[in-house]
Amino acid sequence: MIGGRRVLLAVTGGVAAFKAATLARLLIERDAQVRAMMTVPARKFLGSNTLAAITGHPVIVDLFNDAESVSPHTEAAEWADLVVVAPATAASVARLAQGLSSDPVTATIMAATCPVVVAPAMHTAMWKHPATQRNLDTLRSDGVAVLGPIVGRLAGGDRGPGRMMEPEELLEGIQALFAAPLRGVRVLVTAGGTREAIDPVRFLSNHSSGKMGHAVAAEAARRGAETTLVTCSPLPSPPAVKRVDVVSAHDMAEAVSSIEVDVAVMTAAVADFRPQKSHGSKLARSEGFNVLELAPTRDVLGEVVGRKTRPRVVVGFAAETGNVERAIGKARKKGVDLMVANDVTIPGSGFESDNNQVVLIRRNGEAEPWPLQAKSRVAAGLWDEVTRLLEEG
Ligand code: CTP
Numbered sequence: 001m002i003g004g005r006r007v008l009l010a011v012t013g014g015v016a017a018f019k020a021a022t023l024a025r026l027l028i029e030r031d032a033q034v035r036a037m038m039t040v041p042a043r044k045f046l047g048s049n050t051l052a053a054i055t056g057h058p059v060i061v062d063l064f065n066d067a068e069s070v071s072p073h074t075e076a077a078e079w080a081d082l083v084v085v086a087p088a089t090a091a092s093v094a095r096l097a098q099g100l101s102s103d104p105v106t107a108t109i110m111a112a113t114c115p116v117v118v119a120p121a122m123h124t125a126m127w128k129h130p131a132t133q134r135n136l137d138t139l140r141s142d143g144v145a146v147l148g149p150i151v152g153r154l155a156g157g158d159r160g161p162g163r164m165m166e167p168e169e170l171l172e173g174i175q176a177l178f179a180a181p182l183r184g185v186r187v188l189v190t191a192g193g194t195r196e197a198i199d200p201v202r203f204l205s206n207h208s209s210g211k212m213g214h215a216v217a218a219e220a221a222r223r224g225a226e227t228t229l230v231t232c233s234p235l236p237s238p239p240a241v242k243r244v245d246v247v248s249a250h251d252m253a254e255a256v257s258s259i260e261v262d263v264a265v266m267t268a269a270v271a272d273f274r275p276q277k278s279h280g281s282k283l284a285r286s287e288g289f290n291v292l293e294l295a296p297t298r299d300v301l302g303e304v305v306g307r308k309t310r311p312r313v314v315v316g317f318a319a320e321t322g323n324v325e326r327a328i329g330k331a332r333k334k335g336v337d338l339m340v341a342n343d344v345t346i347p348g349s350g351f352e353s354d355n356n357q358v359v360l361i362r363r364n365g366e367a368e369p370w371p372l373q374a375k376s377r378v379a380a381g382l383w384d385e386v387t388r389l390l391e392e393g
Helices: 017-029 048-055 072-079 089-100 103-113 124-128 130-141 167-179 213-222 249-257 300-305 326-334 375-392
Strands: 006-011 033-038 084-088 116-120 149-155 157-161 186-191 227-233 240-243 261-267 274-275 294-296 313-320 339-342 358-362 367-369
Touching: 006 048, 006 072, 006 103, 006 240, 017 048, 017 167, 017 227, 017 240, 017 367, 033 048, 033 103, 033 313, 072 103, 084 089, 084 103, 084 167, 089 103, 089 116, 089 339, 116 130, 116 167, 116 367, 124 130, 124 157, 186 213, 186 249, 213 227, 213 261, 213 375, 227 249, 240 326, 249 339, 261 375, 294 375, 300 326, 313 326, 313 375, 326 339, 326 358, 339 375, 358 375
Parallel strands: 006 033, 006 084, 084 116, 186 227, 186 261, 227 240, 261 313, 313 339
Antiparallel strands: 149 157, 274 294, 339 358, 358 367
């Protein structure tokens, strides 16, 4: 757990900086070793002496005039098991997303290989700004855990989302991170839309971007799972994930067939049909090809469910157009433990979007609608469910 772990508490310049002192104390009470670092604006809100007194160590405030070290950021980065940025202002989130190492906090994080947590704190308008959301998505896809913010009273006296999580909640989030509940669990995730070649130029495919599958794989790895991602998507690899690139349903089935796992999450939009014949050279319009003979593809999920060594938990995804109820029958027919159904006709959800509105269907046919939320959050909720199923045995 958190006892004995080395936590670097990085404070940036927002009113919520005062809560960092409580967080430092809570971490120390749980026997974590805590050191602190602050940006210049942070010191307008909280004295560095306060954090020095609580942690029992000098606080890093300056990369160039540090009496103790010539390279405080690389030393701190090497020392830390975890960096927690609390509060993380809109500006520090932006700098981090851009890799601008212009202050002690971002310089240290760029030099660090350990996990990083950010706890955003800012006014609602700044929180909602597309630039902030874009920057946070970048951080999430870089493997940074974003905790909060919560809805509550803000520095200006008004209320809304943007308030930093309370120190007690942050502590819980940090503890969960160290707990790595999926350590030792082998996970397979399929992602993206397969491409079935007609000829060297043309193919049959669908609108799947792979964002959902890559988010599922990222979250599994973040929770400590040994994760393999078999993907058709050009999206970057999430950190600590083994990646296998494939093109067609056949390639995907082949790649998956040799991977033994405890949990399989099949988010891929696998083409149901492929051209019966894939032509070796480009079909010319002048030849007037107008009938495409199709043949069924391999059922990747079916092959996984039908294995002698079936994974303990198999999750299917079902993209539907309007009739999500259909997915309940599909879950039963396919023999999955969980089915994640989404209506791809909902605006701002599903294919290519960063958000998804899904209905979770359990083994007993119970359907639980989830709100429209970031795909990373859907992934987190899904792994909570899978973890419960693994615990039930
Ligand atoms: N799937 C698969 N291999 C296929 C087709 C689907 O592994 N050849 C998986 C998908 O990854 C997904 C689940 O099966 O997890 C459901 O996919 P879907 O296309 O909704 O299922 P179908 O049986 O093709 O349903 P439909 O009748 O709607 O086409």
